[in-house]
Amino acid sequence: MTEHSDASAQTGTFAVKRGLADMLRGGVIMDVVTADQAKVAEDAGAVSVMALERVPADIRRDGGVARMSDPALIEAIQEAVTIPVMAKARIGHFAEAQILEALQVDYIDESEVLSPADEAHHIDKWPFTIPFVCGATNLGEALRRISEGAAMIRSKGEAGTGNVVEAVRHLRSILGDIRRLTQADSAEQYGWAKQLGAPIGLVQEIARTGRLPVPLFCAGGLATPADVSLVMQLGAEAVFVGSGIFKSDDPARRARAIVEAAAHFADAEHVAKVSRGLGEAMRGEGPGSLTEHFADRGW
Amino acid sequence: MSVVTIGVLALQGDVREHLAALGRLGVTGRPVLTEPDLDGLDGLILPGGESTTLSLLLASSGLFDPVAAVIGAGMPVFGTCAGLVLLAREVRGGRPDQRGFGVLDCAVRRNGYGRQTESFETTVELSGGPDEPSGAMPAIFIRAPLIEEVGAGVEVLARAATPGDGELRPVVCRQGSVLASAFHPELTADRRLHQLFLAMVERSVAVRREPSTVAG
Numbered sequence: 001m002t003e004h005s006d007a008s009a010q011t012g013t014f015a016v017k018r019g020l021a022d023m024l025r026g027g028v029i030m031d032v033v034t035a036d037q038a039k040v041a042e043d044a045g046a047v048s049v050m051a052l053e054r055v056p057a058d059i060r061r062d063g064g065v066a067r068m069s070d071p072a073l074i075e076a077i078q079e080a081v082t083i084p085v086m087a088k089a090r091i092g093h094f095a096e097a098q099i100l101e102a103l104q105v106d107y108i109d110e111s112e113v114l115s116p117a118d119e120a121h122h123i124d125k126w127p128f129t130i131p132f133v134c135g136a137t138n139l140g141e142a143l144r145r146i147s148e149g150a151a152m153i154r155s156k157g158e159a160g161t162g163n164v165v166e167a168v169r170h171l172r173s174i175l176g177d178i179r180r181l182t183q184a185d186s187a188e189q190y191g192w193a194k195q196l197g198a199p200i201g202l203v204q205e206i207a208r209t210g211r212l213p214v215p216l217f218c219a220g221g222l223a224t225p226a227d228v229s230l231v232m233q234l235g236a237e238a239v240f241v242g243s244g245i246f247k248s249d250d251p252a253r254r255a256r257a258i259v260e261a262a263a264h265f266a267d268a269e270h271v272a273k274v275s276r277g278l279g280e281a282m283r284g285e286g287p288g289s290l291t292e293h294f295a296d297r298g299w
Numbered sequence: 300m301s302v303v304t305i306g307v308l309a310l311q312g313d314v315r316e317h318l319a320a321l322g323r324l325g326v327t328g329r330p331v332l333t334e335p336d337l338d339g340l341d342g343l344i345l346p347g348g349e350s351t352t353l354s355l356l357l358a359s360s361g362l363f364d365p366v367a368a369v370i371g372a373g374m375p376v377f378g379t380c381a382g383l384v385l386l387a388r389e390v391r392g393g394r395p396d397q398r399g400f401g402v403l404d405c406a407v408r409r410n411g412y413g414r415q416t417e418s419f420e421t422t423v424e425l426s427g428g429p430d431e432p433s434g435a436m437p438a439i440f441i442r443a444p445l446i447e448e449v450g451a452g453v454e455v456l457a458r459a460a461t462p463g464d465g466e467l468r469p470v471v472c473r474q475g476s477v478l479a480s481a482f483h484p485e486l487t488a489d490r491r492l493h494q495l496f497l498a499m500v501e502r503s504v505a506v507r508r509e510p511s512t513v514a515g
Contacts, residue, residue, distance in 0.1 A: 008421050008422055008460075009419040009420070009421040009460070009462045010419055010420055010421070011416065011417060011418065011419045011462075012416070013419075013420050015420055015439055015486065015487075016418045016419060016420055016439060016440075016441065019418070019439050019441040019483060019486055020415055020418065020441050020442065022312075022313040022316065022347070022486065023312055023313060023347050023348055023349065023380070023381070023441055023442075024348075024349070025311070025312060025313060025314075025315075025348075026309075026310065026311040026312060026314070026348070027311050027312075027348070027349060027352055042351060042394070045351070045352045045355040045356060046352070047311065047348070047349040047352050048349070082351065082392065082393065082394060082409060082410065083349055083351060083352075084349075084414075084415060084442065101416065104414045104415075104416050105414075105415075106414055106415035106416075106442070107415065129416050130415060130416055131415065259352070259355070259356070260356075260359060262311075263310045263311055263332075263356050263360070264332065264360070267332070267333075
């Protein structure tokens with residue numbers, strides 16, 4: 001047997017970046033602020049955790065500038081669990097992203113939940129080895145993020161509210177436009193590209209395949225197993241649950257129920273069974289009462 | 300068009316790609332979410348995903364014991380990545396409460412190739428016997444399990460150099476009716492491992508129907 005060199009092994013290719021998103025499909029990614037919460041999430045069956053200093057509901061309450069988490073916190077969470085660990089960088093803050101890459105987090109969320117660092121530009125995500133997920137409220141935004149190198153798209157929803165209405169709006173907008181785009185002829189596709197502010201190549205690809213070239217997950221305001229069932233039936237391929245778990249009465253139980261709902265989202269009897277007696281969900285807020293909409297951040 | 304039906308465990312992970320791969324081979328694939336979905340299956344695929352999540356959902360859905368029973372009864376099973384972890388006899392670096400089927404005599408280390416920054420794509424050499432796939436195959440490794448030891452009864456169908464130390468280690472193994480790969484054949488266009496599994500399934504169906512006419 002001859003010794004092969006590993007010269008042919010390539011890290012950070014798009015297939016490798018998007019591959020991890022594919023492995024998370026059907027799962028729940030949970031926001032955690034301590035190593036103990038990360039363990040609760042893993043015990044409940046989370047496919048990944050998002051390491052944060054404050055969940056969005058607290059960021060909203062506290063105000064001020066929200067930044068990347070302390071590396072020590074991220075490392076403590078990486079030590080505590082065996083599942084992938086994600087962390088957030090501010091929109092456009094490529095230096096925070098470089099630091100997260102150096103910490104070897106598994107996915108970077110370039111997130112509107114943190115205070116944007118650049119009012120015009122998102123991070124150029126192609127040079128990174130580590131994959132990025134970005135939020136989107138509509139198809140044009142999703143395609144701009146993909147053209148910058150995002151390997152996963154999530155709806156923005158309205159993080160920290162416990163209200164699913166914005167996530168539903170964003171999902172319906174993205175998926176509805178994809179359905180309409182598949183009906184467009186080749187000339188109309190140029191019109192779509194112009195209207196969406198998106199590269200024609202991506203528009204043509206979606207017209208042909210009827211789906212985004214990367215997985216589409218749902219985030220922002222999910223609080224109950226029923227919310228998860230709703231967005232997965234609408235077409236989300238996995239869910240992020242932030243404040244909804246650790247701002248509820250019984251986080252371990254709610255986390256477990258939400259994992260069950262993601263796996264069995266089309267089975268109403270199963271979702272009914274796991275929804276029983278979960279205690280109070282996070283109290284939540286309607287979008288009308290918000291002074292700041294995180295979803296408006298990003299361009 | 301093959302007449303066999305192959306199930307894909309559909310609790311979590313990249314189920315769609317496996318179903319699509321089966322479809323391209325002309326095979327009916329069936330997502331498996333509950334025990335009745337196992338009825339009439341000729342083979343079962345355990346996809347990639349998070350093995351801790353899959354192990355938990357297998358237990359809560361009541362699928363763990365019935366799946367263990369069909370595998371024990373000789374139904375061919377194909378595990379990719381997390382699926383390999385579920386099939387391995389020994390799992391290192393896993394959670395102590397993580398349950399698996401333990402039907403493939405090997406020891407695997409979860410995420411043994413490292414975190415996502417170390418995930419990679421490469422080319423592996425298939426070294427199958429006569430009428431079995433051989434030659435180069437593209438392979439995508441995502442936080443993949445590292446096969447650290449294999450037992451005497453395990454055939455190694457492919458090896459690949461491990462980035463870092465350059466050591467050749469097994470990446471595709473077979474033991475009887477159990478096939479497993481550390482990488483994701485469902486994520487590339489090369490269908491040879493799915494074809495190999497299909498051949499295992501068809502052979503097992505033929506043996507079941509006419510045991511006397513098929514040479515051992």
